[in-house]
Amino acid sequence: MPALHPDLPVLAAGQPRASGRLGTRALYEQVAEQLRTRILAHTLAPGSWIDEQALAAEYGISRTPLREALKVLAAEGLVTMKLRRGAYVTEVSERDLAEVFHLLALLESDAARIAAQKATPAEITELLAIHDELESAIDDRDRFFAANERFHLRLLEIADNRWRIQVVADLRKVMKLNRRQSLFKQGRLEASLREHRLIMAALKARNAERARALMHKHLEAGREAAALA
Template identity: 70%
Template sequence: MAELSLSPRALYEEVAELLRQRIFNRELTPGCWIDELKLAEEYGISRTPLREALKVLATEGLVTMKVRRGAYVTEVSDSDLADVYHLLALLESDAAGVVAAKATPEQLQELQTLHNELEKAVDKRDRFFEINEAFHTRLLEIANNRWRDQMVADLRKVMKLNRHNSLLKNGRIEESLAEHGALMAALKARDAAAAAQRMREHFNNGLQAAA
């Protein structure tokens, strides 16, 4: 294995990011035991920064610590997934309402540009995922509430643990694109209530596809 080059930032933070990406890439799958000794040897570090990194991931919900059994990649139950989607719908619908009411014309154009890119990426699944996430991230940035942003970021990490991403369902990408189009129409109409409703519907439909 190629030698890893760790950045000057806190070692445990760097290790946490390495493990986070391995979890998202399914190298460490939901329910699997995390072999601390093996990982510490692989990264060329002591177990102390590794354990600190696992604590970070446990706080994010990506790892579950079990007494006398160690750390495991979190398994997301149907109930967990429903709870995550419910909270995301509340938080992001609120953000959509704020954006409809307060965004500048330039900011709305940024979202429209991302939506246009989504339309071009319908047949490119990975690219669609990337732009979709960028759209939601930019909408939250425009709404400008860092506490909401942090909660959404943590919830989305847990959502990524789901083996059956909603956008993988046949026809879901096209449905999602149409929902984004309806959201954009409400945003451009400056209709805060409609924008919030369109975002709630978007997450409700996403949950049904992911279940």
Template identity: 65%
Template sequence: MPAHSLSPRALYEEVAERLRQRIFERELEPGSWIDELKIAEAYGISRTPLREALKVLAAEGLVTMKVRRGAYVTEVSERDLSDVYHLLSLLEADAAGVVASTATSEQLEELKTLHSELEAAAKPSKPDRELFFEINERFHMRLLEIANNRWRNQMVTDLRKVMKLNRHNSLLKSGRLEESLNEHRAVMKALTERDTALSMQRMQEHFKNGLEAAN
């Protein structure tokens, strides 16, 4: 793809985003070697912006740089996944507690609307797994925005990128969609009742069950 088709933002950022999506969509498999020459030719760019893009992805944990061997798509071990879910559980449970105690009625309505979209995507007659997980992520990120701590948001954003490397495993587990929806209902109920402790507990349970499904 010629370079002139890329947007005006920094070239390496655009390349990083394209590679990020290819990794999330499994076009670039975990553990696979990234052929820099082939990608640079396909995008019509030099190796310099590509290497800058790979540095960005390495900082996010999506790519692993190996000395004298180049860049590889990161393989997430069970330990990695457990560590990521543990941290997300702590950070997002804390955010849920903040939202329960400080969110405005309008902000809670926003979360209720997203939850309704989640319910629709999980309709038993025709569940849409991809849409469900897309809305699920929007719900979690909106909750974090409402909790309003940019440092926590940045940490969660990076951790969720690593989590996405494994998400399709949990996506296909039988009954996981319905379980996840039930957990969201419990979180939403606690938030609506402005129960800080229960909101935190329900969010931690959500991540605990998510990890079990992912393994």
């Protein structure tokens, strides 16, 4: 029997769990998380064929939970299922990026407007702390990328619309198939930081319309950088 993947404890067929209860996460969800991480890290490159047999052997599982995991990733836009050809990591076209950024600009700019109106002083302080990390991470691109994402997601949480959070989370997964390239474009990191400074100033000033307009402009600039990457 193939060695089990360390993060994927697997039951043999028909074997009951010792506790008699289901685990906290279904096996296919664990597999989906593993594959999602590899796709977003480009370990599985855009456009590459996903070898189900090899992955099932690597993880020490049957192909059933693997196929369920691929369905989850297909619903998120990270995997494309092709008739009689199997599953492929999604390739993001310029049109895909333009459409994703267009929706992000609409949704996140409105979130910035709401956050400027309703954020508590403690929440503004929290956003400032994340922004300070952006400032200090300008020479560390991976750290900058992580702090940038935390800032945007925290802003969405403050705006407090769970449907928007869910939609933006899925859009950002697709965006990340190309996002690092656009952030790494010459000068884009520094420009992104300047845009964040203005957004943060508008949030502190409780200027809702300016926060909205600046966030929209920020994401439009990201779209342009992605198109040129």
